[in-house]
Amino acid sequence: MKAPAKTGAFYNLQVIVGVVFLYGHYKSIIIVVVLSVFLVAICSSALAIKNAPGIAYGVHSGDVDLAGLDERTAAKNISEKFMKETENGVIILNYDGKSWTIKPDDIALICDNGKTAEMAAAVGVSGNFFKDVFDKFICTYQGKNVPLQITYDQNKLNSIITRLASSINKEPVDAYAYTDGTAVGIKGEKEGKKIDEKQLTDIINEKIESGIYPQTLDIPVSITKAAVEAGALEQIDTVLAAYTTHFNTGDVNRSANVALAAKNLSGTLLTSGTVFSFNKTVGPRLAAAGYREAPEIINGKVVPGIGGGVCQVSSTLYNSILQAGLTPVERTEHYLPVDYVPRAFDATVADGFIDFKFRNNLKHSVYISTRTENGALTIFIIGSSDDKAQAAGITLKNYYNGDGSVSAYRIYRQNGNIAKKEFLHTDN
Template sequence: MGKSYAFIFKILILLVVVVFVMGASSVLAIKNLPGIANGVYSEKISLAGMDEKTAQKTLNDFFAGKTSGDIIDFHYDNKIQKMKKRDIDLDCDSKDTVIQAKKIGASGNFIKDSFEELVCSYYGKSIPLKIKYNKEKLNNIIENLAKKLEQKPVNAYCYLDKGQIKIMAGKDGREVDKKQLLEISQKALADLQYPTQINIPLKITKPAIGEEQLQNIDTLLASYTSYFNTGAVNRSRNIAVAARNLSGTLVKPGEVFSFNDTVGPRLLAAGYKEAPVIINGKLVPGIGGGVCQVSSTLYNAILLAGLTPVSRTAHYFPVGYMPRALDATVAYGIIDFKFRNNLTKPIYVYAQVDGSAVTVEIFGSKQDKSKFDIALQGIVNRDGSASAYRLFKNNGRVIKREFLHTDVVN
């Protein structure tokens, strides 16, 4: 029995030695293969045994074939915009890819490298082909697509037609989700699945004023018109631009309206022209001269509508287009005209220029319409100052006389 166990033990020892020798021989055989390790591939192309130059050429040829046509087809509105390799300077970084491939089994640690190469030879090792492109050009393509597809929302609006308030529904807009489109495009480029079709992601944008916000607006609360010389072309242009920017403003109950915030800065880029403005008591050339006539017209309209002025400043000296003490000057970033909607329902400001007239209308709810007739009065005092009053009348008789302010003589 003892001899039998000894024989079996010797056989087992022999088998272990044989297996070890065969494994070592396999490892040494794999280790001694020239070029890139066995089992290494990129984009399903075997790089095993290749030297660096051959591997780079193989990958470059593969990439050239993949990019001979369209790279990405952007789909929108039943149209297609094609993007080709040259549009973003698309290329592959075969050199870096091959460097990564050569690192397999080349750390300098014999045992670690031998094991890594043995595993690689049996299971394979994928080294993704790196690509490179001009990111700025890709961003520009996306920006241009966004501009092409953008549709700004249209606010619902009110207008007066034969004494009746009419409401026109607004319209949704749309814009490109540029961040998402960039991410999708970058993934498509990295995946090397050319050509890739991308449906451009769009976001719906709602108008700032919807039809439902105007449901309580059913009457004209007040209107005021002032006149200007159309021969002063630039000044006339500025009045028209300011009136356009003002028109369509909705002011909710309790909300304070700011003329400067609503109309915006007076810049050439915004459509304004150079025309005389009053600065430090002198009439000098400036951008946006004439805008004060729009703010002054609005001031009179809101007073007639029974609204509450919050911030109002007189011109340095009287202006010809308004009664004394009933003007309201503005200067962007310096002087603003503000009023509060002290009524129970929203009010809607409508402004228009017709010939030599600029008109501001205040629309609102019938329940907010004053039961009195409102009139304005500007009186020049003995000392040369001027005072403004708001008169509330019933059947032509003044029921209440509200003092507003006094403008001192400069």
């Protein structure tokens, strides 16, 4: 029987289905072939990477390329590079136009070239095939830095930084007023400088351990302002009062105590309304502070003591502030009379329990300046010309009473006449 002819839409559909079937079949074959080729290529590359001789490709130490080298050659190259980089120093420190160089010998810096090369050669040779292939593959395309294996003496580095700090650090210097007894001058302040030693140490350690040499860095220095700046003294322009007492220079220890206490007192600035404390300003009278053993009055007896003679400074100051028109707040007489000021015009002090205090009741600041020379102690109260009138014409007077006590007065005069007679105290 004759087969029917393949005509019309049904025939065309059969042709299309056949073509699609054949195309899909060959596409699958093509994909399998491509994947096979790709897999073979990957395996070949993996084996090539795994079995490459020497240190893995992409491995370096800093800018020293170690790829393909054996350990010995790698160690030699690392050593040569390290020596060349450090011959002019490891760290160069800069500050204020000066520079300091830290050399390898200064800190006993050593590079273990063999250890560094050994670590480089260990990349991709753990014994785990897949891990080693993966590690070497990543290393080939991304690279791997093996840091230098270095050691150095931290104590030697710390000593260098300490010495450096001692050459740079400076305490701030306050502005100060000075006088020859008539004219008044002002000397400007100086800023202080201080190295942040911990910060500098941390930075240097980081630079050294980076293995990149030499490295230059600026020394971190903080600036400290003076406690008293020239602007605070701009109205200090005249001597309000001065008082002088004398001491025996032959008594070396006592003279030294007077000079030291006067030095600690000098430079004190008191703003308007401020209460001054002698003990707080001068500080403890201790041997550690430089004071010496000299006679002093304790419980009515003259005995040796550290800081003997300091009461002459407080007594001299007492007379100066009275003549400057300032207000006494706390004052105690000696148990026995002293010979360097008139009766009732002394002011004894003792660490911790007897102080001398006064208040600056003037409109402007006052400044205390002292001078000690040739057995004479002079204390100047310097202030503003606007306050001069209040201090002008002041005299001090003591009166002996019939019972043996002595009363102290401050007398204000205007045009030669007594304008005010201020009772201060009576000493028994």
